[in-house]
Amino acid sequence: MASATRRSVGWICANGCTVKSDLPHTGTGDTTPMSGDWRELDIANPTEEHAMLREMLRDFVLEEVEPQALEHDRDERFNAELFRSLGDQGLLGISVPDEYGGGGMDATAVAIINEELSYSDPGFCLAYLAHDQLMANNLAQNGSEEQKRRILPKLCSGEWIGCMAMSEPGYGTDALGMQTNALQRDDGNWVINGRKMWITNGSIDDDGTPADAVWLYARTGTDKKGRAEITTFIVENGMPGYSVGQKIYDKLGMRASNTAELVFDDCIVPAGNIVGEPGESMIHMMRNLELERLGLAAMGLGISRRCLSAMNRYASEREAFGKQIREFGQIQRHIGESWAEYRAMRTYVYDTARQINLSEAGNRLDSDGVKLYGTTAAKNIADRAIQVMGGYGYVGEYVVERLWRDAKLLEIGGGTLEGHQKNIARDLADDSDAIER
Secondary structure (H helix, E strand, C coil): CCCCEEEEEEEECCCCCEEEEEEEECCCCCCCCCCCHHHHCCCCCCCHHHHHHHHHHHHHHHHHHHHHHHHHHHHCCCCHHHHHHHHHCCCCCCCCCHHHCCCCCCHHHHHHHHHHHHCCCHHHHHHHHHHHHHHHHHHHHHCCHHHHHHHHHHHHHCCCCEEEECCECCECCCHHHCCCEEEECCCCCEEEEEEEEEEECCECCCCCCECCEEEEEEEEEECCCCCEEEEEEEEECCCCCEEEEEECCCCCCCCCCCEEEEEEEEEEECHHHEECCCCCHHHHHHHHHHHHHHHHHHHHHHHHHHHHHHHHHHHHHCEECCEEHHHCHHHHHHHHHHHHHHHHHHHHHHHHHHHCCCCCCCCHHHHHHHHHHHHHHHHHHHHHHHHHHHHHHHCHHHCHHHHHHHHHHHCCCCCCHHHHHHHHHHHHHHCHHHHCC
């Protein structure tokens, strides 16, 4: 056997630090690590900071989120007071640089927060996602210095509640077909007309108060190839012509978040509120969609963990025919398949989070893949939990029926399952080597 020598291997971690490890080298090309230290890495808590964030969130969810979840779902009410308190915890704008009041953390931190909040209240977490990932992170990555310094501190503190508006009554996945339009006047201001539909946080209360800040996509012309030119605007509450058309009630799930139609009727937006240059929205969309889809998959992870925990506990407590129901093969199948899917989902979510660079697009394949797999698995695990728990699983007091209802939205929002399937097939046609890497 060749004698082993030591060599130092280094790599760059997500925050730019250099990590070095001494691996044994046999001189024959064998680089199998002999040390067991690498086995101790928890991909879901890769640093002490991430682990502390998760621990803090679990305490917060247990003490503050869980007690109000059933009531706010039942009443279709958004808990704005609890939401604003996330600013006190430093969670609103977790990926925003600290110079603007944010947490300065990465995509893994985003996934941790979404998972932990959704363990208890996915509807509340959806409101968080719309504010934190669709508005605050978008602005942090794409806005001007003036826009970031003026708006981000208000979003990160909870003083303002934000949202993103892309979908319309007749256009969802077909973003380039949107009809909301913006024309620039001679004085430099823009006039926006149109309606946006299914907007989470579009209304922040039952009185029709619109979101404080909207990340709005609007058509501003046609490019040389005849395609729609889409431009990004920041619309603020109080701008003339901006209002809530209706708050949408009687949703299947995510009832603890507000969903609204927003109306822009000759809405006047100053030139300083355009993001980048006209026609740059596709850059903004693609850069942020990866984080949004990761966030939705992480929500599915939280739903799955809670449902798996509930069915596993119930299977030990419930007896039939003189023994615990976990002794029956049908119940074992539900628990076993759910465990395997949950563990696969956990690894996929945090491996994808590890690879996402918040400042640029480049990981569409896995951001589509993790949402395609994770959101469907969440719905299936919730369904199995209801099946295991029988009548108890069918009522709100036992949580899993609410999580089952909430899980369905994850297969639609942020990109449909069909859209992800299309993207994955196209990306693998262009980069078949991804399968072998």
